[in-house]
């Protein structure tokens with residue numbers, strides 16, 4: 065594997081003076097950059113990609129420039145160039161292209177007129193597409209930026225505007241000098257925008273911006289969360305937000321969810337805007353977590369930055385943990401730690417069980433691999449879980465005091481894992497590096513087998529796998545968090561036996577904070593299930609017990625048929641997050657019945673029966689004083705009832721839909737649209753697709769997408785597939801979502817796979833080079849259920865393993881599908897038998 069050369073080792077930039085002229089209509093830009101810095105040798109290499117260099121001076125005299133083919137490098141040579149300080153001045157030109165990185169247009173329609181913004185996306189290594197620079201996180205420098213644009217628009221940068229004037233019919237905007245920062249965090253947004261403004265208690269100006277196609281009220285929720293999150297972090301991190309302002313901009317076209325550019329955070333519309341009359345609670349919770357995540361990066365990532373991308377988790381794992389800490393402080397009634405225990409935990413445990421998965425801390429050899437590092441389940445979810453585990457282990461006080469020291473000592477600099485561990489070691493008195501290094505550098509996680517016989521408890525750990533794997537002798541230092549004081553605090557050996565005389569309920573990982581699953585022996589599991597049934601177990605425990613059962617079934621430690629008795633114990637459950645796992649458990653069983661109509665009928669009945677008590681209690685109509693949790697739970701319950709094909713529920717969905725999409729309870733909207741699409745005419749579905757193409761409310765658009773993709777009509781499926789490449793109907797930013805929903809729909813699976821294989825060139829052309837490129841092999845692995853489909857996946861994707869950005873996801877995709885095919889073969893007879901005996 066080729067290793068990417070680090071240019072920072074031979075040229076250390078300290079300041080950039082950058083002027084850019086954006087010629088939007090012509091889709092080009094021109095620029096001049098003056099870079100001050102120190103050369104370590106007699107040549108200088110900068111990063112530059114798809115730029116034409118028009119002039120080059122080093123210390124005032126002309127330099128030769130030549131692009132190298134590999135690694136986006138630009139070689140600068142100058143006779144007699146010596147190591148030491150130099151000033152480089154480069155003139156350059158580049159193009160504004162549609163791929164959502166570098167400098168790109170973001171399109172919208174307002175009052176029937178097509179308009180566009182220009183925006184940048186530089187993480188992880190796209191600054192080099194806009195100006196020559198040392199495009200590495202360690203190469204921190206200060207930046208003076210001047211932009212020349214058309215007049216009559218808003219021009220935003222990382223810093224406040226220093227001066228702005230019109231010159232020769234153009235608008236020239238100069239920003240204040242930035243603090244020392246990495247190139248991937250620079251950003252600009254230009255165009256027609258409106259805003260709402262507030263101030264934090266310490267005087268930081270907070271603005272939320274959107275295009276004029278969006279209402280002013282839809283900015284308010286985000287503004288409140290952003291302002292209060294900054295105040296929370298000011299206090300929690302003990303270092304004040306470092307810039308005078310914090311802008312948050314909703315962009316109509318945006319590749320990821322949001323991006324933490326320093327002082328100018330950019331978002332997808334759905335991740336920032338919420339119409340107070342039509343947005344759901346779930347959407348507002350999502351928005352709050354995205355804002356809290358990106359704001360956490362203003363410290364974690366922006367103020368203190370990883371030295372190199374192998375420590376990306378220092379950014380992302382932390383920001384993910386902080387999402388929950390901050391939102392919990394702002395909205396304690398949301399109980400977001402339960403969402404952490406479900407969504408982050410499931411994502412992490414499912415993916416981290418596959419052989420070949422990356423560790424949290426992963427080496428990067430090639431620039432194209434950088435994008436593939438952002439495996440959400442690992443670098444976000446698992447990493448956050450590990451930090452949560454650490455926080456639980458040392459306590460919040462030591463955790464917070466360690467963080468305060470970390471920011472105080474490393475502000476405006478770069479760090480590696482050990483810098484953080486050192487801060488926690490100081491604060492807690494435990495040797496944190498020893499424990500945490502194992503967790504972040506080893507892929508996977510353990511299952512702890514536990515059983516109790518005649519006064520002794522036996523514990524044994526081994527690596528937990530779903531699917532094929534070589535043998536592993538990996539061990540982890542596992543904080544057991546047991547309900548019984550005889551058990552060790554940390555299990556770091558293969559196995560151990562301890563004496564235990566009493567027989568009270570025995571539980572491991574009581575707070576679901578450590579990253580492992582527990583396999584209880586029958587005599588320990590039974591009392592736990594009884595405690596669930598009699599409502600004596602706390603919510604997190606109920607949630608994780610069931611979630612871990614689904615994993616143990618996937619891993620072959622229990623049979624999937626055992627999930628049915630589990631569900632029975634949860635018959636009187638009332639917690640919404642636990643219901644989320646119950647619905648997921650039922651969904652785990654759906655794949656077994658695809659080929660067996662009678663078994664499917666029984667699973668549908670079972671789902672309806674499981675949901676009935678709550679269905680009767682909650683009904684369809686929101687009550688005046690119900691809690692947000694109840695409102696959300698209603699959506700899960702109605703979803704299960706609709707899955708059961710209850711004729712009255714199907715009619716009720718139809719009746720409500722007929723009153724107009726805008727009248728629907730936002731929480732129920734996706735389920736109702738799915739139901740009417742599933743049982744309605746092709747005309748209805750096609751009219752929804754038409755509506756989708758013109759809708760400006762991103763949440764409604766998303767609900768239509770999830771509804772339409774549950775169609776069973778081949779004609780509708782074909783029309784949707786044909787629209788995936790038509791940006792006037794489905795924006796490229798949304799293609800991945802449509803694709804994964806379709807491939808998960810068994811009626812659309814074959815056709816969607818066919819679409820992928822016949823339009824691969826288009827996918828590569830449109831998404832290659834972007835972080836979203838690897839979603840396609842990853843999402844495609846969510847569909848296949850049979851050996852034949854597995855073979856097709858292997859045949860199609862194996863040759864594409866040579867694309868560095870895809871190698872790992874393809875390998876994991878194969879492991880994942882193989883595991884699913886084996887699971888179906890292994891457990892089908894028992895599941896079908898169990899369903900047949902269901903009344």
Ligand code: BES
Nearest residue numbers: 187188320321322323324354357438835
């Ligand atoms: N820094 C990332 C976004 C990013 C990563 C952009 C890699 C380009 C390349 C940002 O902080 C992030 O994590 N965004 C998430 C949303 C977040 C709330 C989990 C995303 O985009 O999915």
Ligand code: ZN
Nearest residue numbers: 357361380383
């Ligand atoms: Zn992030």
